[in-house]
Amino acid sequence: MRLYYFKNAEDLAKAISARLGIDARQIEERDFPDGEVLVRVEPAREVALIARLYPDVNKNLVKLYLALDALTDYGAERIVLVAPYLPYARQDRRFREGEPISSKTVLSHLKLYPVTHVVTVDLHKAYISDYVGGIRFINIYPSSQFAEVLRRWNVSHVLSPDAGSLGRAEALAKALGASYDYFEKFRDRETGEIYMRPREGTSLQGKAVAIVDDILATGGTLVDACKNARMLGASAVYAAVTHCMLLGNAREKIKGCISALYCTNTIPCEYSSVDIARPLAEALASIL
Structure with a gap:
């Protein structure tokens, strides 16, 4: 399994790779003047991907989905997502009529890819993992x-x-x-x-x-x-x-x-x- 990470998670990636004895590789990222983003990955069959999604959560979520899509297109069969902070988790239900369940919306995209596990830290409400049945959540409280x-x-x-x-x-x-x-x-x-x-x-x-x-x-x-x-x-x-x-x-x-x-x-x-x-x-x- 290869360990990939976004640049803002380099500290965690290096510490984790040292503990596990596996190589950590940074995903190539570009931010364009018009606000659009682009990523580039190296193909691998099994991937652990570390994504620090805060701050700039909306931009970072798009980068994450693009990376997952590229990895899948190039043959990834198993992806373990490590997202220490999972954004939109506080909107775990409809508080007022007409609102979306934002956590469900964000997580539902993961079902498009071969994501088998999500490792996260102190999820706001553990039950939001039920929105993506088939993906195992490991929720750490330190x-x-x-x-x-x-x-x-x-x-x-x-x-x-x-x-x-x-x-x-x-x-x-x-x-x-x-x-x-x-x-x-x-x-x-x-x-x-x-x-x-x-x-x-x-x-x-x-x-x-x-x-x-x-x-x-x-x-x-x-x-x-x-x-x-x-x-x-x-x-x-x-x-x-x-x-x-x-x-x-x-x-x-x-x-x-x-x-x-x-x-x-x-x-x-x-x-x-x-x-x-x-x-x-x-x-x-x-x-x-």
Whole structure:
């Protein structure tokens, strides 16, 4: 099997190829002045393709589909797609009448090609893999890697900002040997405004707390959860977020409340201290 990668995933590709002992080759890419793109691949029967799809998700998705199409035309019989962050996963159902299920739309294109597996990190909702029956998803949550960096702070309680992330809180709490819980969150579908309140009877007095989530975009949810944790008596509030976009003034928002932020390098940023190359390599080794 050959390991191919797009240029923006070179760091992951080299780390994974070193662990697996296989050669990594970069896909040739071109961006034209009119916004169109082109790729060029080397033919291979079996391919593992690493695609970092954020930022510029729309352009990168087109490049991905073009690469998959070219590989298929040149005889690829098996393709394993490694997409550390899978875009459009948050639109996993119709929230309002007339909307598409965007995650289904994006994933449905994979069924056109001999993609047998998708290896990803902390998929927003695991059930969206059901939209592409026949393709096996390996969804990694780096709980042990987060635990390694949080253990130094003696975190005794893990919090999810809502019930949807409770599985993440449970996994990290188990790795830390800590307790866990979640906040109740309500979102206005028209305005996007979020309302959050702690569950009845929750007390964090004197505890070092870690808040977990899959995505940090504008920082509103994380900061609201942090403020609620502080109001409940938390002595320190840390954050373990898998995909850190840090849009707008998110950096300024979190500095006012979060004691320390830990992100993975699915989306590289100054907080990407948690390397997911090892679990990605382990996932690939299990299926190659």
